Amino acid sequence: MSTVNGPTLQPDPQAEQDELNRESQRPRGGAVSRWNTLSRPAQWGILLPVVILAYAAPALNLPILSTETGGGGGTNWNINLFQMSYYALIAVGLNVVVGYAGLLDLGYVAFFAVGSYVAAMFTSPDSPFFKIPYLWTLPLAMAVTMFFGVLLGVPTLRLRGDYLAIVTLGFGEIIRLLATIIPAVKGQVGFQNVGRPPGSIIGEDGVARPLFSASNGAPWYWLTITIIIVVLLLVGNLERSRVGRAWVAIREDEDAAEIMGVPVFKFKVWAFAIGAAVGGLTGALAGGQVGFVNNQSFTVQQSILFLAAVVLGGAGNKVGAIIGGALVAYIPNRFTAIADYKYLIFGVALVVLMIFRSGGILAARQKLLAFSRKAYSFLRQSPGSASDRQRSEVKR
Amino acid sequence: MLDLVLQAVPMDDSWINLDFTAFVQGFWSNTFGGLTYGAVYGLIALGYTLVYGVLNLINFAHSEVFISGVYAVVFTLTGLGFNGDAPNLALPALIGDILLALLAGMIASAVVAFLVERVAYRTLRRRNPPRLVYLITAIGVSFTIQYLFFLWRGAQPEPSVILLPTVPVFDIFGGLVYNFQIVIIVAAIVTMIAVDQFIRRSRTGRGIRAVAQDPDTATLMGVNRERIIVITFIIGGLVAGVGAIAWIMLVPQGAQYNGGFILGVKAFAAAVLGGIGNVRGALLGGLLIGLIGNYGQTLLGASEWSDVVAFVVLVVVLIVRPTGILGQSMGRSRA
Numbered sequence: 109m110s111t112v113n114g115p116t117l118q119p120d121p122q123a124e125q126d127e128l129n130r131e132s133q134r135p136r137g138g139a140v141s142r143w144n145t146l147s148r149p150a151q152w153g154i155l156l157p158v159v160i161l162a163y164a165a166p167a168l169n170l171p172i173l174s175t176e177t178g179g180g181g182g183t184n185w186n187i188n189l190f191q192m193s194y195y196a197l198i199a200v201g202l203n204v205v206v207g208y209a210g211l212l213d214l215g216y217v218a219f220f221a222v223g224s225y226v227a228a229m230f231t232s233p234d235s236p237f238f239k240i241p242y243l244w245t246l247p248l249a250m251a252v253t254m255f256f257g258v259l260l261g262v263p264t265l266r267l268r269g270d271y272l273a274i275v276t277l278g279f280g281e282i283i284r285l286l287a288t289i290i291p292a293v294k295g296q297v298g299f300q301n302v303g304r305p306p307g308s309i310i311g312e313d314g315v316a317r318p319l320f321s322a323s324n325g326a327p328w329y330w331l332t333i334t335i336i337i338v339v340l341l342l343v344g345n346l347e348r349s350r351v352g353r354a355w356v357a358i359r360e361d362e363d364a365a366e367i368m369g370v371p372v373f374k375f376k377v378w379a380f381a382i383g384a385a386v387g388g389l390t391g392a393l394a395g396g397q398v399g400f401v402n403n404q405s406f407t408v409q410q411s412i413l414f415l416a417a418v419v420l421g422g423a424g425n426k427v428g429a430i431i432g433g434a435l436v437a438y439i440p441n442r443f444t445a446i447a448d449y450k451y452l453i454f455g456v457a458l459v460v461l462m463i464f465r466s467g468g469i470l471a472a473r474q475k476l477l478a479f480s481r482k483a484y485s486f487l488r489q490s491p492g493s494a495s496d497r498q499r500s501e502v503k504r
Numbered sequence: 505m506l507d508l509v510l511q512a513v514p515m516d517d518s519w520i521n522l523d524f525t526a527f528v529q530g531f532w533s534n535t536f537g538g539l540t541y542g543a544v545y546g547l548i549a550l551g552y553t554l555v556y557g558v559l560n561l562i563n564f565a566h567s568e569v570f571i572s573g574v575y576a577v578v579f580t581l582t583g584l585g586f587n588g589d590a591p592n593l594a595l596p597a598l599i600g601d602i603l604l605a606l607l608a609g610m611i612a613s614a615v616v617a618f619l620v621e622r623v624a625y626r627t628l629r630r631r632n633p634p635r636l637v638y639l640i641t642a643i644g645v646s647f648t649i650q651y652l653f654f655l656w657r658g659a660q661p662e663p664s665v666i667l668l669p670t671v672p673v674f675d676i677f678g679g680l681v682y683n684f685q686i687v688i689i690v691a692a693i694v695t696m697i698a699v700d701q702f703i704r705r706s707r708t709g710r711g712i713r714a715v716a717q718d719p720d721t722a723t724l725m726g727v728n729r730e731r732i733i734v735i736t737f738i739i740g741g742l743v744a745g746v747g748a749i750a751w752i753m754l755v756p757q758g759a760q761y762n763g764g765f766i767l768g769v770k771a772f773a774a775a776v777l778g779g780i781g782n783v784r785g786a787l788l789g790g791l792l793i794g795l796i797g798n799y800g801q802t803l804l805g806a807s808e809w810s811d812v813v814a815f816v817v818l819v820v821v822l823i824v825r826p827t828g829i830l831g832q833s834m835g836r837s838r839a
Contacts, residue, residue, distance in 0.1 A: 212639045263823040270562050271776070271822060273639050278769045278815040285808040408765065412647050419640060452651035458644030463627050466637045
């Protein structure tokens with residue numbers, strides 16, 4: 109039995125049969141496969157309105173959607189949108205680690221924290237370092253967190269996957285502790301006036317104010333979704349490339365992948381480093397928007413929320429990750445009555461989802477990914493039982 | 505370019521200080537303090553090690569199993585009239601009360617461990633999911649229980665409960681050894697020996713070893729796998745209950761909703777250091793983590809360093825010797 113399988117102690121023919129039944133009962137030609145048969149321009153044609161809608165979201169502050177409870181209460185709609193977008197971005201990053209490569213990272217907030225601190229320490233006047241423009245801290249944050257990702261990944265990724273879970277869980281907490289006890293990173297005092305992108309706007313009173321400010325969420329939101337689109341393009345390309353196929357192979361059966369010649373360790377480190385880089389990028393964005401970075405917001409609970417976002421949307425599915433991330437940020441903002449219970453709710457959601465629908469809202473069907481569209485169109489077109497047999501072979 | 509790097513890393517002492525004077529002065533008292541903490545880590549580590557040995561699963565919820573025991577101990581002791589002042593009781597009454605609290609802690613932890621196994625892991629096992637699903641469920645269960653405690657008791661720790669009047673018993677090279685330290689270390693060693701002997705000698709223990717070694721063959725040989733798994737969880741819970749009262753003896757204010765979390769990571773580090781799946785390794789690893797953590801925090805000057813040092817030890821062990829000091833041997837040890 110492969111070590112990648114869960115701790116089940118004996119093969120369960122009933123479960124396998126159930127799996128087969130489920131497989132055969134799945135509606136053929138559902139929305140996902142119809143989507144996959146469309147040509148690339150047609151896909152873009154459908155996506156364009158979605159993207160435009162996303163950019164127009166600050167204007168969509170409808171009463172039923174709004175997170176503002178009136179009388180200045182609640183969360184400002186644009187700030188809420190920014191929070192949704194950065195949760196979505198972080199879910200896309202974590203999805204590379206958890207969803208594609210099947211590595212459980214329970215300390216993702218650490219990378220987020222490192223990214224925030226990079227942005228803060230190189231732009232805030234409170235820090236003794238030399239200063240660089242804020243936008244340059246975004247790639248710098250990615251590079252630094254990538255370094256941390258490799259540093260953490262190299263010793264642990266050689267071992268079985270579950271050690272990574274506990275090491276990252278510890279790492280998430282350690283980064284927070286280090287931020288508290290190392291004098292140079294200023295613990296709870298933190299860094300004020302973190303930099304912001306250039307640009308200013310003339311207010312109604314004729315005074316020029318910075319376009320990107322802590323109270324104005326919309327520019328930050330637009331910046332973040334632009335970054336999300338770029339990251340999605342890059343990640344999507346990776347997913348369809350040799351790297352993506354290697355990740356899926358590792359996730360499905362590490363031993364088999366190794367035997368088939370996939371450099372397992374190398375690709376695991378890559379997944380981990382790329383995930384870390386996106387986490388750092390998001391941290392730099394969030395630190396910039398809030399304008400203040402200290403050690404208080406990088407808790408383990410945040411890591412679990414990020415994980416919940418990925419799992420909720422469907423691990424391994426980048427669209428699902430975006431939806432999951434947006435929901436995890438939106439639900440506590442919209443329904444303030446349950447905001448106090450959000451950790452409990454998402455904790456229970458994790459367990460219930462894992463037990464009853466481990467695929468999440470949008471389950472990934474990536475067993476076919478390795479063959480991508482060619483296999484899809486081939487299987488859909490070739491007639492008769494031969495295609496059924498091939499299909500089942502490919503799926504197994 | 506080099507100039508920029510030098511500017512980026514200010515070369516003053518604002519990063520890390522090493523305080524060798526404090527380290528040398530407090531060496532012996534640190535040693536005993538570290539061993540005491542280590543004994544508690546060892547008791548918690550045992551639960552991780554047993555479940556890992558049998559199921560190959562990191563039971564993240566074990567830290568909450570432990571903290572349930574801590575709450576039970578605190579509630580029992582508060583009910584018996586203990587508070588933040590040292591108790592003024594006759595010795596037999598004191599021992600009776602402590603045993604009662606110990607029993608409450610053990611039962612609470614065992615019940616929570618049992619429930620976690622029944623509700624989450626057993627349901628999951630029937631579905632034969634990939635390993636990732638188990639780990640996510642485990643962290644979800646841990647998180648859920650943690651926040652149930654948070655909603656019930658709030659963010660503040662429970663008022664402190666002092667079990668024993670602190671009396672120095674003897675000193676070694678100027679380091680005082682206190683009564684509670686001796687009680688905790690002895691309790692940990694006795695518990696460890698009991699569990700070790702149970703697993704080595706009893707029929708159930710043989711079942712546990714068999715399942716750890718080869719679950720399929722064990723099932724074929726007539727071992728009731730599900731029963732063995734439940735028993736393993738319950739033993740882990742009972743030992744965590746012992747750890748709970750030891751923890752309260754050590755840290756009177758130790759009952760907090762997320763108090764188990766970092767302890768859990770350290771205990772897991774201890775289990776890996778000793779060799780995961782190895783009962784004796786759990787105590788050895790715990791004692792070492794306790795010692796290293798205590799030395800580290802004196803040397804570096806803040807109590808949080810103890811956690812950081814333990815984590816670094818975990819990573820170093822994983823690089824240098826992933827099987828731990830004593831090796832992963834639950835299945836292989838002979839009766």
